[in-house]
Each structure stands twice: as structure tokens, then as C-alpha cells.
Amino acid sequence: MAKFLYNLGKFSFSKPKRMFIGWLLVLVAIVAATIGTGVSFNGDMSIPGTKSEKAMDLLKKKFPAGEDGGTIRLIFKAPKDETLETKKVKHKINETIKEIKKDKAVKQVTDLYQTFAISKDKKIGYADITYRVKSDKVKESSKKKVLDSIEISRNGGIQTELGGSVTFSEIEVGGISEVLGIVLAFLILAFTFASLLIAGLPILTALIGLIIGVMGILITSNFVDMSAFSLTLAVMIGLAVGIDYALFIISRYRQLLAEGYDLEEAAGRAVGTAGSAVLFAGVTVIIALCGLVLVDIPFLGVMGIVAAFMVLSVMLVSLTIVPSILGILKDKVSPSRKNKLFASIQTKKEKETTRWGRFIQKYPGRIMIGVILLTGLISWPALHMELGLPDNGMKGKETTERKGYDLLAEGFGKGFNGPLVVIMDASKSSKEMKAIEKSSKLLEKMDGIKQITPAIPDASGQYAMLTILPKSGPEEKETKQLVKDIRNESSVNGTKFLVTGSTAINIDISDRLSKALPKFAGVIIGFAFILMILVFRSLLVPFKAVLGFLMTLSATLGFAVFVLQDGHLAQWFGIPATGPLLNFMPVLVTGILFGLAMDYEVFLVSRMREEFILTGDAKKSVVSGLKHSGRVVTAAGLIMIFVFASFIFAEDLIIKTMGLTLAFGVLFDAFVIRMTFIPACMMLLGRASWYLPKWLARWLPHIDIEGESISQKEKKVI
Template identity: 55%
Template sequence: MAKYLYRLGKWAVNHKKKAMGGTIGILFLIAIVALNMGPAFSDEMSIPGTESAQAGKLIEKEFQASDTPEPGTIDIVLKAPKDETLESEKVVEVLNKTIEEIKEDKAVVSVATPAELENYNENKQIGYAVVTYDVPAPEVSDKSKEIILDSIETTRDAGIQTELASSVAFSELEVGGISEVIGVIVAYIVLALTFTSFLVAGMPIITAVVGLGIGILSILIGTNFLDVSSFSISLAAMLGLAVGIDYALFIISRYRQELAKGHSVQEAIAIATGTAGSAVVFAGITVIIALLGLGVAKIPFLTIMGIGAAVCVLFAIIVAVVFVPALLGLFGHKLGPARKNRILEKLSRGRNSDESKWGNFVTKRPWTVTILGILLLITISIPFFHMHLGLPDDGTKSEETMERRAYDLLTEAYGPGYHSSLVVVAKTDKSSGNAQKNMEKIAKDIGKLSHVNSVSPPIPSKSGEAFMLSISPSTGPNDIETNEVVHSIRELSDNNKEKIELLVTGSTAVNIDISEKLNDALPLFALLIVGFAFVLLVLVFRSLLVPLKAVLGFLLSLAATLGFVVFVLQDGNLINLFAFPKEGPVLAFLPVIVIGILFGLAMDYEVFLVSRMREEFTHTGDAKKAILAGMKDSGGVVTAAGLIMVAVFAGFMFAPDPIIKSMGFALTFGIVFDAFIVRMAIVPAVMELMGNAAWYLPKWLDRILPNIDVEGTSIQTELTDTDKVKDKEI
């Protein structure tokens, strides 16, 4: 692989205008197509085959006359001023005025007042009006939203607390906002310190933005053909930006090292593309495979999320091995060899210039570093064993959002169970003649269950073959008690004498099914990832113990990451420090996302760090010298790469959406644990303990394994064939 990338690097330098022009041209072409088509996000998160999905289909068949999409609605939640009620003459007058303003919008079909809906709470201080539009929720125009926002100012000015809860999105996710800006600024500072050059520091960011732009625009086009969720864009953005910067960092760092050895600009670029580029391609493909592996869970929205992020990583790889060499060909002569950074030099170098100060520290105390590192990660992992999965709702958003305030008002008025209502649809045999009576008995049985607040009378379908019930639990949508209610109703389906099948659905039941499906998929997915990693690393490092150490280290960092997520997000510790508005269940698909992404990034750092050790061991046969050389040559770059990842992911913790915020939090600390504790401390310590045995591989296995040239030894052949003709300076 290195040989072909070496040639690609040379081609990119010799045809730099074509390479750069072609890349920018593709970016503009995709941008034009994306802008013309526009995005069409879908936040459909149901899973085909689950009981809640089957219930939804039965309801659609038996109770809906047509396939017309449901119209968009907005609930205007109102709370009267103190010592007033929503029936007060003054309040009614203001409310009627507001409704008349809303009705001026031609897209509004109807507005139902709290009095018409009879939804006042006990003291008649809280209720809600319902605005219905003539189009589905995603198609409600910005103009209609502005009319609503302007109209409710009338009630607010009168002292009536007015909030919005709706299927219409008012808080749109923004890609390219403050989250990314913060991450990019910190990444630039890290790069400037690493390269001791503001010009060089800007290059990885520029190239990463180009690759990210192509990837994100491609996903936007894909939303018109696939059901892509809005938060898939943010996941793809945070990952594409982080790996794009890192991959360019590795190639540019190697380029400057080759310049320092006396190579010409052209040769230095080609060698950097062949060596560091090989590691980039291998690491990137590993990340892509891990992301595509999310499809193992057989959950459509999760599979699409993985594909979207994989697209961004793919373009990050292509830009790194084509656009970066071309850009170096254009500006490389202005960069010059790496200048000495006195601060980093003092921190990293040992007594010998060929050694690493940190490497010396670790190799002299391998048992201490190994034991302390493992104990620290195991301790952080402990909360993982009581992890509770769920999906965020408006109650997990910041109190500064209208949705959260509306959620709290509705909870105050009707209790937490208002947000966790369930729909039960029952299949019956109308020929028995007792269907109605049997359903009334089942409704009474459901009403006797723990944590059930109320049960509506059963409503028969037109065919008489199905009945529908509405259940109001006494607990919230993410409470364990609500989960128990759903399972208790399903148990009634198995145990009732009438043999009536009860199917439970509603957003709460759908979320419970999603969480359980994801929880069941975790062990299989983790097993496949670990097995894949071991085989892949055996191919790369020609060793059995090094890959075993790598996957065990990954499992340690993964357990610590999920443990810390539970400690903060679920248990509520330090939530104010990290600006989370409220504790709650762990995002249902977060563990699977963390496994896929953290695995790919962990293997990135493993390859960049240990491949240099293997290269040195191959030449010298000295295991300790190999560790010190790897820490000296690759340790600083891996540290910088880890800091960049942390900066980018941490930037997303400033996002208002709880899904994006929690993903940014988990990935930030996942990188902290894996890059800095596992790869930079435990890995070299364990390598020292293993000594030469770390590189043992049975001869019979060595003969049958294909040779993946990540270190770039095949480039020597290329150099030998061409060293008689000295390359010209660009």
C-alpha cells in the first residue's frame, strides 16, 4: 500500500493544480446540487419488527381512513397570572385576541381553545390551545412559525406564561455554529504549538474543512433519498472534522521530518504520503468499517447514522492523500523543516536525543504505571453496571428553551405521566359476540396495574376486529416504573383468558423498544468489533500479544467512558460543571455509537504509535529502544492528535440539543481515557513488561499472513529505482 501511496503523492505534487482544482470543483458541484435539492430530514426512529411498530401498523390499518400524513400541530401551553384563572374575563379576552392573530395565517386550519378542549388543570390555571395546519409538521413554513412567535407575545405581555410544545420544530439544529467554532479555535492553538508555525497550523484545518464540506453536502443530498435524522449531520460533522485535522496533521508532520533529513520537497511529500498516508488510510478504513458495523444492530436510523459518518471519514481520507500533498506541493517550500520547539523539546526528550522523557519514565516504572492506569480506569467504570438507557425528550432540554418550559408546565398541570401516555391496540374476534365486554374487562385489569393513572374506555375499529385504549401512567417517560407498566400490559396479552393480543405503542413504548433492542445488540456488536480489531492488528503488527494488549486496552477505555457517562449524565454528578440541565437516562444509542467511533480512533492511535515501534524493532531487535523511539517520534503527534479530538468533541458539548451534547461529552472523555491513559501510558508500560515476546508470531502464521506495509518499507525499493535521478525542487 505504501508504494502506491508514494506514487500518488508524487502525482499530486506534479499535478497539484489538477488535484486541488478537481477537489475544489467537486466541492462546488456538490454544493450546487445540495442547495438546489435542499435538505429533507426525517426523525423517524421506530424499529421495524418491534411490538410498538406492529401496533402502529395495526392502528393505521384499522383506525385511519387514508394514508394522508397527519397535519402539523402546535400546543400553546398557558398559565394564568397569580390569583387569576384561564376562565377569567381578562385572560379570555387576551387569549381570544391572540387566537384571532394566529387565524390570520392562511395555513392554519383551526385553533382549539382550552375551554373547547376542556383541558384545564384542577385549579384552572394551566391549559393549552391546539393550532392545526394544513400541511405535515416538517412542511410548516418559517412564516407560520414567526406568526405564532409574534402572536404569543400578546399573552406574555399580559402576564400569561406562554410556551410552545409541538410536532413543529422551532429549535433547528445548526451545523457550523458555535460548537464547531470553539473546537476549531482550540485545535488551531494545539497545531500552532505542535508545529511552531501559524502557517502550518492552518493547513490541517483548511484541508479538513474541504473534506468535511464534501461529506456534509453529500449527506444533505442523501436526505432526499434516505431517512436521515437531523442529528446524524452533527455526528458526521464532529467526527469528519476531527479525523480530517488529525490525518492532515500526521502527513504534514512526516513531511517536515523528511525535509529535515535532507530530502527535496517533492520526495519529502511523496515519502510522507507513502508512510504517514498508509497509516491514515489504514486507520481511516478501520473507522469506516466500525461505523458501518453499526448496521449489525439492524436499526435503520442507527445504520444511516453510521453510513453518514463513514462518508465524512472517507472524504477525509481522500483529501488527506490527494489534496494535502498537492497543497504541500504549492506551499511546501515555504514551510521548511520542523523548527525546534523548546517547550516540547524539554518535555519530551530524555538525556539522549533518541529517547523520550515520558518514555523513559514509563519504561523505568512499568508495573507502577500499568497497575495505577488499570485501577484508575476500572474505578471509573463501576457506574457502568447500573446504566439505564432511554431517549431524551423536551424534559432534558435547557430551561432556556420553550420546549422545556412547556414540558414543565404540562407536568405541573397533569403530572409526569402526561408525557408518557401509551396506546394499546387489541386484536379481537368479532364473531365471538363478546368482544366489547371482554375489552372492558381487560381495561379494568390494566387500570389495576401499579403506576397506571387512568385508562380510557375501549374504542372499536370500523371492522370490529380491533379496539384501542389510551393509558396514562403516573410516572414519566424515562422512569423505570413506566417501563414496567409497558411490560405488565404485554404480559396481560399472554395471560388473559380471552386470548386477546394486546400491542402497546406510543412514543414512550417506541422509545422503550428502541432502548431494549439497542441493549440486546451491544454484546454482539462489541464482540464483532473486538474480534475484527484483533485480526486486523495481527496483520499489521505481525504479533499476537500486541493486538491482544490493544483490544484489552480498548475495552478498558470503553468501560471507563460508559462508566463516567453514567456517573455524570444518569446519576447527576458534576452536571452543573458540564452544563447539563438535568440528569436522565443514558441516550439509548450512545453506547453503540461510542463503541464504533472510539474503536476506530483507538486503533488510529495504536497504529500511529506502535507501527513506529515495530519499525525500530525490525531494524534493531531491541524492544526497549523501539518503545523509546516510538514515544519520541510518534508520542508527540499522538498527543497533539488526541488534544485536537478532545477540542473538537468538547466543542459539541456547547450544543443546545441534548443528543448532540451527550455524544460530544462521551466522545471527549473516551479520547481522554484512550489516548492519554491507555495509549500513552499503559501501552508502553505493558510493551516494556512483555519485552521481545511482544513481537512474537509463529513462523507458520507469518508465512500465510498477507504483508500490509504500513511502515513504508516498500518505498525503499521505489527510492532505489529512482535515486539515480535527483528530483527537482518544486
């Protein structure tokens, strides 16, 4: 593979126009296909087979209500000294609803005065708008009509907010987060290379790969159910790894030029050596992301595959477009020693990485103990981790959805935002109606219920439906316990209780994901161990690599719980409200961090292995590896941290929390684990780090990850 990449690098360098024309044709074709097919993000985050999904299916079968349409809930609060039944207030509300009804897309709007959707103090009430199409199909013109119409009631002094299934705070791609991440990455690259021209190259190639990847995902959205968050996640990961991959190749190219190789040979060797590591690292990330399919949760599998496609796109562009651009620029990328500023910065960086290596060589045992204690301290909060799905109550306080959520809780109780729908199945009872009646009375006596509606039987009389309003909020422990208590009474009087609703669905998804995490982590950790044995031909190097990943994962989850769930430092990061962690975050973070951790492991340790093969000195190879690869890994880590951290400024809470969590995970893995803990382990182990039984060595295939066949050629100008 190294030889193939070596030839690919030389070809791309010597024939840059052909490579650019090839990719341009791909880009034109994929853009044309995107325009022809359009875009359709309509996936949800449900999990087939859960108790709540089965209950929902039974509900639709026994209590059909026609095709579900999108809804917008209008939430009103009367002025300070008035009520909703005051003549002036009532007039303004009715005028608002009348204006909304003029939209032909509206199927119906409920009258809060006829449905008695008014709080006991008559200060807060709501009316529901139902559309003829599903939530994701409601047009922007209809949303604008609602926003314009509610100005009537607002101008009358009535606080008017919005809720329902139609969202107004959309997930956006291509906003301030991506721009900020690119700017910060450019600054890091400019400092690393001491050149504005070279700093722009990794960003340019990453953007090319990003555009191609985004276009491919937009086309796929028409044929596969996926949410808009899948695209945002893919952009987040693709931007970070795309810049890093180009950085590694360009950095090796400049090193080779400094060693005396001519331009074309340096390009070929850069792609053959650093490119081999990029290919292996990229494939590792792709496999880790595709491994999310093993969790057997549809929306997570789609997220993983979409992100993997983006990584594939930026990786292929890095291996081909980067040497092509180098071929166009020629010696403009050379590390000229005439540049005194560059020379001083380079010398300073080399001294710093050498000094760090010597520090680790001097105190490896103390460093290992310190890192283990730090990991334990940060990981501790993860022991009380809770999972959930953010609702409107966790959105920013300035959003209309959050204001509406708070108004409903104020007027009707916290449980109003998370009602439970219970279906009583008495089909196996000889006296269905009597069994349903006794079961209803049993539910009425349960703790934690604020209000319960009368049971409504279906046409056969064997099933009945009722709605429960808990005393506690949707994400509170008491509500989750109430769901469990109802389900535990699943065979009373011959009647089974099935619970659904947003809260019950959330509980089931969280439980399924909690059970899936150990299985998924076990699979990818086992995969990592075997892969590292093949790559580094060692038993202990893979072991400490996997150990380092587990330390990173536990610390990352501990930090997430500390900030997002417990609320410490939440205001510093602009987190509007605390609550359970996003239920699919642990699984998603495990897959992403595994791939990125193996990136840094490959780029750093492969250089150490190369030095060990040449010198046979295990400790010296660690210092040398840190000297040659430490600076680039540091820059790559910082770029990825800042790219992920830039998404903290996104409005959407899911994107914000994912960005913060991944930024910390990369920070901890790159600097605490890969640059500190791993070298300290290897210092203590010495030559034992590279031990591999002879019988196993004979059976294992040889993977030339750093292009040893190229690196060990005679070092002369070709």
C-alpha cells in the same frame, strides 16, 4: 500500496495546480448538484418490528384518523391571582388562538374551553394547533406566526409556552461549536509546530474535505431518510479526523526534511509512510462506522454510513491536497534550526517524550496495575446504566419546550407527558365486547395508573383503544414497569394488549439497542483482532489493542452514566437535566471510539514496529516509538478532544451529550490507554510482543502499513 502513495505524494507535490483543479471541479459539480436537488432531512428514529411499532400499525389500520399533520401545543398558565376562566384571561387566550387561525397552513386549533383541557385548579390549560403538512414540512413563516401571536397572551400576563411535534429548537450545523473547535485546534497546532503558517494547513485541508463531504450528504438527504443529527455527527467526526490526518503527514514531512531529504522526495516518503498509516486508519474508521448497519436498526445504519462518507472525503483530501500545498509552499514548511524558539520547543518536547518512555520502562508493572484500577473505578457506574430518548423534559430550562413540559406536569401530573395508548385485540374471542369490558376493568386495577379513558371500539367491535396516564414521568422506572406489566397480561380473557405511544416506543428502542450492542461490539472486536494480526504480524499486540479498546469503552460509558444519568458534575458541563443515557449512544460510541482507538494504535505502534525491525531491541523500540510518534499522537489526541468538547456548547442535548462522551473517550484512550497502558504492556512482554508462529507468518499476506519498503531504502538525499 505504500509505493502507490509514494508516487501519489510526489505527483501532488510536483503538480499542485493539476490536483487543485481536479478537486475544484469536484467541488463545483457537487455544489451545483446540491443547489439543484435541495435538502430534505426527514428521517425518524423508529425501529420497524418492535412491539410498539406493530401496535402503531394496528392503531392506524383499525382507528384511521387521516393523514398525520404537524402539531404545536399552546400551553397557558393564568396569572397568580386569576384562573383561565377569568374573563380577561379567557379573552386574551381566545384572541391569541384567533390570530393563529389566520395562517392558511393551519388545519384546526382546539378550544381548551370546549375540550376541557384545563387542570383541576383551572390554572393551566392547553390548545393544539394542527397543520395541513407533516411536522418537518411546517414552514418557518408558520412558526413565526405562532411566536408573534403568543405575545398577545404573554402581554396579558399569561405564561404561554410551546410543545408538540413541531420543534423550535433546531439542530444547527456551522455554529459556535464548530468555530470553537477549529480555534482550539489551531492553537494546539501552532504550539506543536511553533508556526502559525503550518498550523493553518491541517485546518485548511480538513475544511476542504468537510465542505465536499457536507455537500455530498445534503444531496443524499433527498434520496435517503436521515435526520439532521446525522449531518452534525458527520461534521463532528470529519473535522476531528481531517485535522489529525493532515497533521500526521505534515509532521512526517518535516521529520524527513530534518533528516536531509530534498523537498519532493520528503513529500513522497511522507505520503508513502504516514500516508499509508492514514489510509489504513481511515479505512478502519470507515469500516467501523459502516458496521453500524449490522445492528439492523435503520437510522443508526444511516448515521454510520453518512459519517463514514465524511471520513472518506477528508481522508482523500489529506492524501492529495496536503502534498499539493506543501509543493506550493516549498521550503517555507522546513524546520529551520535558525529559529531558536522552534529549536528550543522541539528539544523540550523530545526530552519530555523520551522521559515519559523511560518512566514507563522503569515501572511497567505498577503502571499497568494503576491503569486497570483506574479503569475499574471509572467504569463502575456503567453497571446501573439506563437507556432512553431525551424529551422536552431534558431540554434547557430556558427553552419554551422545557417550560411547557414542566407546566403540563404541574397541571396534569408527570404522566401526562408520556401517555400510553393501549389497543385491545379481542379478535380471537367468541364474545368480543364482553372480553374487552373485562380487560378494561383489569387494567383499571393495575398499579401506577393515574387516569384511564373508556375503551373505544372499532367498527368491527373486535378491537378497542384506550389511553392511560401513568402516575410517573415518561423516563421513570415505574412507567417502564407499567408498560411491561400491561404486556405481560397479553392473553387475558382471550384478549391481547398492545401498547404504543412515545414512552412504549422509547422502551422498545432501548431494549433493541441493548441487545444489539454485544453483537456489534463482538463483530468489530473480532475484526480488529484479525486486522491487527495482519498489520503488526503479532498475536499479543492485537490482544492488548483489543483489551485497551474494551477498557476505553467501559470507562467511557461509566463516565457518561456518572455525569449524564447520576448528575455528578453535570452543572460543570452545562447539562440542563439528568436522565437515562441516549438510547443509541452506547452503540454509536462503540463504533466511533473503535475507529479512533485503532487510529492511535496504528500511528504509535507502527512506529515501534518499524524501530524493532531495524534494531531488534523490543524495549528500546517502545521508547523510540514514543519519542518519534508520542508528540504527534499527543497533539492529535488533544485536537480531537477539543473538537468534540466544543460541541458541549451546542444547545441540542443530543449533540451536547455526544460531544462530552466522545471527548472523554478520546482523552482516556489516547493518554491513559495508548500512551500509557499499551507501552507498559509492551515493555513487560519484550520480544514476545512481536511473536508470530512461523506457520501462521507464511500464510498471512504482508501489509506494508508504514511503508517499510520505502523507510528501509538507503537514507540519503535523492
